[in-house]
Amino acid sequence: MKNIFCIGIGLIGGSFAIDIKNYNPEAVVYGISRKDATLEKALELDLIDKKATLDDLENADLVIVSIPVDATVKLLPTILDKISDNTLVIDAGSTKGAICKVVEHHKRRRNFLACHPIAGTENSGPTAAISGLYKGKTNIICEVEKTTFKLQEKALELFRAIGMRIRYMDAVSxxxxxxxxxxxxxxxxxxxxxxxxxxxxxxxxxxxxxxxxxxxxxxxxxxxxxxxxxxxxxxxxxxxxxxxxxxxxxxxxxxxxxxxxxxxxxxxxxxxxxxxxxxxxxx
Amino acid sequence: MKNIFCIGIGLIGGSFAIDIKNYNPEAVVYGISRKDATLEKALELDLIDKKATLDDLENADLVIVSIPVDATVKLLPTILDKISDNTLVIDAGSTKGAICKVVEHHKRRRNFLACHPIAGTENSGPTAAISGLYKGKTNIICEVEKTTFKLQEKALELFRAIGMRIRYMDAVSxxxxxxxxxxxxxxxxxxxxxxxxxxxxxxxxxxxxxxxxxxxxxxxxxxxxxxxxxxxxxxxxxxxxxxxxxxxxxxxxxxxxxxxxxxxxxxxxxxxxxxxxxxxxxx
Incomplete structure (x- = not known):
């Protein structure tokens, strides 16, 4: 996975970006954010390589959505509209029911993997991002059966590379x-x-x-x-x-x-x- | 202060013992506890040099009382009965009202300094004692005016040596x-x-x-x-x-x-x- 798009580049997205670049120096990380100041800060901190917009998502191999869960519910269908057939989209929200529900019938539901990495801290924003945040942490994956197998495998390879433990669970539980x-x-x-x-x-x-x-x-x-x-x-x-x-x-x-x-x-x-x-x- | 008696040798008393010995290698630390197993563990861990009983307190330069606050209320008058005129007694209880009250009219009230070192952790017992626990921590001293000045000075010298910050406060506040x-x-x-x-x-x-x-x-x-x-x-x-x-x-x-x-x-x-x-x- 070469072209990585981080939608939201705070503690969660930024720390993913750092670990992904360590694990795969070939990766190019694009940042998407509502606030240009966040993107500028993320560039300055070397979390991302380039700024991007939602219209660039067709080039994405991996999209990581780590924005507040209400924004995820609003934006996720649009994200799935814009990606290519081989793009993997993961989220990192602390709720899973509403997020899974909103894309339930989307034609690209199989490109999405619902995740909750248990790795938050009380800090937020790009400056809170750190290397190795995910090492030894649990990643809860919901409704795994709804994601196409090939993309599941790519996701698991990434999670394994950055040291996460995986648990599967339904969204209601x-x-x-x-x-x-x-x-x-x-x-x-x-x-x-x-x-x-x-x-x-x-x-x-x-x-x-x-x-x-x-x-x-x-x-x-x-x-x-x-x-x-x-x-x-x-x-x-x-x-x-x-x-x-x-x-x-x-x-x-x-x-x-x-x-x-x-x-x-x-x-x-x-x-x-x-x-x-x-x-x-x-x- | 050479002869130090620790009544209670858990996290608080044991950590005092470690710091006192580091600061004054001449000090001999005596342990007093209801439970012989605690004293044996404290000897094994080198927190204390010797076991003792309340009847040995007449030889004490300093007595540190760090036992549950109900036990302090019960025992403190007896401790003051048994010390010499030059002994300093400090406690470390997380309440100060009842403890100050019970010795209010004791003839050796002036030998007692009511303290609350804000240094507890969720751990307890002799094995929880650590070196440097008190460094940079606040020690709240109550009713300082009721302690004889010479003994106040000795106490402050000790607290300074082990790195504590001092605050004065009345027991009710x-x-x-x-x-x-x-x-x-x-x-x-x-x-x-x-x-x-x-x-x-x-x-x-x-x-x-x-x-x-x-x-x-x-x-x-x-x-x-x-x-x-x-x-x-x-x-x-x-x-x-x-x-x-x-x-x-x-x-x-x-x-x-x-x-x-x-x-x-x-x-x-x-x-x-x-x-x-x-x-x-x-x-």
Whole structure:
């Protein structure tokens, strides 16, 4: 795959560009973005070789779509309209249901592979792109059977070359589980940040008191609202369900405290310590 | 200060022992613990030189109390009973109100300096102790005026030698603010861990889908229940207040989602992004 088109060149797209060029120095990476400033920055950082537009997609061997998920839903049919018969299109969205749905009946559905590389950080934009971001990370591929086999093979070769582990899943299950293991974490972190900022906004030096534990827990509250708002929108039902269960657990914890039932508070924490075994498996 | 007694030799006490020996090779570190296994492990790890009991405290130049805060409240008066007139006693508890209160009228109150080094991690026990834990970390000292000046000076010399920054605060303010910037983070993390474990307990391989964001947000759910239960108990009122505000913010976020008010969801997140500036200041 020689002509690589990155639509969106932030953390995800930019890091793909870096790894692809390391793995295949022959590759020419074209950048497409709504904002010219992003393209200029991506050129300056050597993430891309050239600027391009959607009309150039007919020359693409690979198109990587890594833009907010609402933009993907809008743009993906047009992208498939413009590619050639041999082009592979992958996305990197944190929701999969709406994205798969919008191209369900597209005549080039078989050129598209729905992906979710679990490799985000709280940083965004071209300057956040790094080499080796995907090494050892999981890439969840949805509805693999809908992509033509030859293009699946090309995609897998790329993912293997940059060190990713592959998991296959249907889009409905993906969206349900990812609400718990990713989307809910972001809300818990944003609201924790909000609660503390509201309380302490007039006492800024109070944050001298905050340690690495606080920093770790609110880290995700640095995430991009432009990226996360459409994710919550597209995965609304699953996210609300997870949020209700979270609120109910917090409420119950509070009630145990109010009743001075600290032996049960101890048990709650001890049972949850089981998360240690699980975290040991996460890179 | 030659004879150093560590009451409790876990992450906090053990790391103090390591740094003190590095800074003053003449120091002899004695360990006191309820559990002989902890002392044996601490000897094996070279954290302490000798085992000791409370009756040896009359020979202490410095006593570092780093045990759960309920144990500190129980034991601190006895410790002050047993020391000599020139002994400095410091604690490291994450609450300060109850600890200061229990020795308020003790005849050796002036030998005690109430401290809270903001240096904990989710790990505990002697094996968690590390060199340099305190470098660049904040140590909050409460009611400094109640400690005799000569012993304050000794304490400050030690804290400076191991690289700590000092902040002075009254115990009531400490407990109020620390509920927000530390205690609440632990509950949010424990309950997030609980919510996800409850949902996904029968689908363990789902955690392949979890990335570094989830890991960061639930990291504190690995913390020791034996340490945290008495903290929540002693700081009950402040913690409940912070928890109520947190739950209310989560509830409001959920309602915005239910009403499809995603422009306000965007604003909430964008406003909270301000946390970036604050996190930049936290080591």
């Amino acid at each position: 993906h969206d349900k589980h990812i609400a718990y293991v990713s989307h809910l974490s972001h809300i818990s972190s944003f609201m924790l940040g909000k609660t503390v900022l509201e309380k302490e906004k007039n006492e800024r030096d109070i944050f001298d008191m905050a340690g690495s534990g606080f920093a770790s827990t609110v880290r995700l509250a640095k995430s991009s609202p432009a990226m996360w708002t459409p994710i919550f929108n597209q995965n609304k039902e699953n996210v609300i369900e997870s949020l209700e269960e979270y609120i109910s657990n917090l409420q119950q914890f509070k009630e145990l405290m109010q009743k001075d039932n600290f032996s049960e508070i101890f048990n709650e924490m001890e049972n949850t310590n089981y998360i240690k075994q699980i975290l040991n498996g996460i890179k | 400490h407990d109020k603010h620390i509920a927000y910037v530390s205690h609440l983070s632990h509950i949010s993390s424990f309950m997030l861990g609980k919510t996800v474990l409850e949902k996904e307990k029968n689908e363990r391989d789902i955690f392949d889908m979890a990335g570094s964001g989830f890991a960061s947000t639930v990291r504190l759910a690995k913390s020791s229940p034996a340490m945290w239960t008495p903290i929540f108990n002693q700081n009950k009122e402040n913690v409940i207040e912070s928890l109520e505000e947190y739950i209310s913010n989560l509830q409001q976020f959920k309602e915005l989602m239910q009403k499809d008010n995603f422009s306000e969801i965007f604003n909430e997140m964008e406003n909270t992004n301000y946390i970036k500036q604050i996190l930049n200041g936290i080591k």
